[in-house]
Amino acid sequence: MRIVTSDQMKQIEKAAALSGLSYYDMMENAGAAAVQSILRKINTNQKRILVYTGKGNNGGDGFVAARLLCNAGANVKVILVDGEPRTEDAITNINLVRTLNIEVFDLIKDIDKITVLLQNVDIIVDAIYGTGFLGELRQNAKQAAQQINTAIAAVFALDLPSGINADNGELSEDAVFADFTIAFDSLKPAHFVYPAAEHCGVIECADIGIAPQCHDYIDLSFYHITEEQVFTNIPQRPVNSNKGSFGKLLNISSSFGMTGAGRLSVLGAQRVGTGLVTLAAPRSVIAIHAAALTEAVFLPLSENDKGSISKEAIPQIADKLKEASACLIGCGISNNEDTAAVTEFIIKNAKCPLLIDADGINALCRNINVLYEAKAPVVLTPHPAEMARLLGISTAQLLVRKVELGREFAVKYRVVLVLKGANTLIFTPEGTTLVNTTGNSGLAKGGSGDILAGMIAGFMAQGIPAEQSAECGVYLHGKAADLCAARLSKTSMMPSELLEDLCILFLEHGR
Numbered sequence: 001m002r003i004v005t006s007d008q009m010k011q012i013e014k015a016a017a018l019s020g021l022s023y024y025d026m027m028e029n030a031g032a033a034a035v036q037s038i039l040r041k042i043n044t045n046q047k048r049i050l051v052y053t054g055k056g057n058n059g060g061d062g063f064v065a066a067r068l069l070c071n072a073g074a075n076v077k078v079i080l081v082d083g084e085p086r087t088e089d090a091i092t093n094i095n096l097v098r099t100l101n102i103e104v105f106d107l108i109k110d111i112d113k114i115t116v117l118l119q120n121v122d123i124i125v126d127a128i129y130g131t132g133f134l135g136e137l138r139q140n141a142k143q144a145a146q147q148i149n150t151a152i153a154a155v156f157a158l159d160l161p162s163g164i165n166a167d168n169g170e171l172s173e174d175a176v177f178a179d180f181t182i183a184f185d186s187l188k189p190a191h192f193v194y195p196a197a198e199h200c201g202v203i204e205c206a207d208i209g210i211a212p213q214c215h216d217y218i219d220l221s222f223y224h225i226t227e228e229q230v231f232t233n234i235p236q237r238p239v240n241s242n243k244g245s246f247g248k249l250l251n252i253s254s255s256f257g258m259t260g261a262g263r264l265s266v267l268g269a270q271r272v273g274t275g276l277v278t279l280a281a282p283r284s285v286i287a288i289h290a291a292a293l294t295e296a297v298f299l300p301l302s303e304n305d306k307g308s309i310s311k312e313a314i315p316q317i318a319d320k321l322k323e324a325s326a327c328l329i330g331c332g333i334s335n336n337e338d339t340a341a342v343t344e345f346i347i348k349n350a351k352c353p354l355l356i357d358a359d360g361i362n363a364l365c366r367n368i369n370v371l372y373e374a375k376a377p378v379v380l381t382p383h384p385a386e387m388a389r390l391l392g393i394s395t396a397q398l399l400v401r402k403v404e405l406g407r408e409f410a411v412k413y414r415v416v417l418v419l420k421g422a423n424t425l426i427f428t429p430e431g432t433t434l435v436n437t438t439g440n441s442g443l444a445k446g447g448s449g450d451i452l453a454g455m456i457a458g459f460m461a462q463g464i465p466a467e468q469s470a471e472c473g474v475y476l477h478g479k480a481a482d483l484c485a486a487r488l489s490k491t492s493m494m495p496s497e498l499l500e501d502l503c504i505l506f507l508e509h510g511r
């Protein structure tokens with residue numbers, strides 16, 4: 001699955017044009033592919049169809065679709081949202097529409113007629129804006145989008161629902177909600193990023209005749225995580241091996257009242273095959289963990305009067321850190337001066353890859369620049385509220401710009417950033433973005449993040465590079481949750497139960 005930005009799409013189209021496929025033909029193919037997609041779902045004969053068109057090439061695709069739908073026996077009307085088209089190929093195509101006597105209305109001047117048409121419409125084609133859209137919908141386009149969003153009709157968006165930034169999914173107010181989106185040639189980041197992805201409905205990617213080699217020189221920066229790639233990252237377990245072959249994870253987690261977080265993170269690491277997991281936790285909670293975690297070993301730590309790790313524990317931790325092949329800090333450690341000091345110490349001193357989760361991230365908010373002092377790769381796994389806290393903005397402000405902000409952060413602080421949520425995003429220090437599409441709302445429960453942190457850290461402990469560990473952890477966590485939901489339901493499944501389904505996935509892949 002190829003995901004390209006709007007600029008990259010332009011380069012691909014240019015390469016196609018140089019190789020002999022004209023822009024006019026690409027537009028014809030795009031409109032035709034959209035009509036084929038509609039015809040596969042709905043018999044359009046005698047159906048009342050409104051095609052909303054903008055002034056650019058997306059509108060041009062709409063004119064092609066209008067002509068071909070008319071030829072297929074539908075009752076088609078075209079609505080110009082921004083007046084007459086401005087691009088050469090779109091102008092040619094509106095002229096063809098007019099020669100077929102398809103009625104063309106102006107959104108503003110013909111509002112009364114359009115209001116009547118909207119009472120009885122079966123299908124709406126949204127061809128107002130595609131990859132050329134930036135910023136906010138203007139008043140007229142908002143009005144058109146409101147008409148589309150309130151009409152009782154099947155809505156097909158061409159390339160993208162109008163009002164969405166293709167490259168990062170930023171949404172304008174009143175952006176179109178489509179039932180189906182037909183993406184042209186390649187998918188765009190916005191098709192994957194929530195909440196924009198919700199506006200797309202069912203997404204199809206249509207071939208518009210661009211030869212495969214026209215994509216060869218594009219340096220992709222946005223990837224979809226696949227199962228094949230995930231298992232390429234996970235080596236077979238050698239026959240001649242012992243627990244030392246699969247890494248030692250030092251997991252600094254848990255506090256009084258939050259022992260579940262520590263336990264789940266240990267289980268996550270163990271279930272991805274880590275050789276040995278040491279849980280370093282406040283002394284008073286060790287007995288609770290020892291009763292539940294048969295295969296782990298424990299490092300009882302000095303604690304403060306709140307039952308969380310005290311800074312007095314730093315020498316103990318430092319000693320154990322020397323043996324670790326990876327370190328995880330944060331699941332349920334509580335957020336206070338002591339845990340912040342421990343987190344800082346770990347960041348400054350760990351020579352092995354480090355994963356910082358939950359309260360470890362909250363501790364970072366006190367001094368984010370400590371990340372510049374890390375000596376080994378660092379992975380952060382915030383949920384949106386934690387990420388927003390790190391950035392000093394509101395969660396709402398983060399969510400409308402999460403792709404930009406996530407990418408900037410990972411590059412600036414040289415970390416792998418796992419921004420959790422529906423379609424979790426992974427940002428790398430090199431500026432690449434990975435999107436994961438496994439997982440479901442059954443994961444939206446306390447405990448699932450702790451399992452994920454343990455899984456990623458467990459892969460890191462086994463020597464899988466930080467970025468690939470994040471990729472494997474996020475994908476498998478979601479996929480196991482999908483299997484778990486299929487047998488237990490999204491509503492009832494418990495995060496800990498997905499660990500059983502993880503076994504099935506490893507079995508299927510001969511691990």
Ligand SMILES: NC(=O)C1=CN([C@@H]2O[C@H](COP(=O)(O)OP(=O)(O)OC[C@H]3O[C@@H](n4cnc5c(N)ncnc54)[C@H](O)[C@@H]3O)[C@@H](O)[C@H]2O)[C@H](O)CC1
Nearest residue numbers: 023026027030056057058129130131132133134136159184
């Ligand atoms: N290149 C080709 O020949 C092909 C393109 N395809 C389709 O074309 C669009 C991209 O077309 P483009 O003309 O670049 O942009 P749009 O049609 O998406 O719209 C751009 C149009 O709108 C203006 N604009 C941008 N933001 C706003 C705003 N907030 N308010 C108002 N107006 C705005 C902008 O200035 C332009 O004038 C692509 O998605 C495909 O659908 C074909 O697929 C094949 C060949």
Ligand SMILES: [K+]
Nearest residue numbers: 126129158160
């Ligand atoms: K569109």
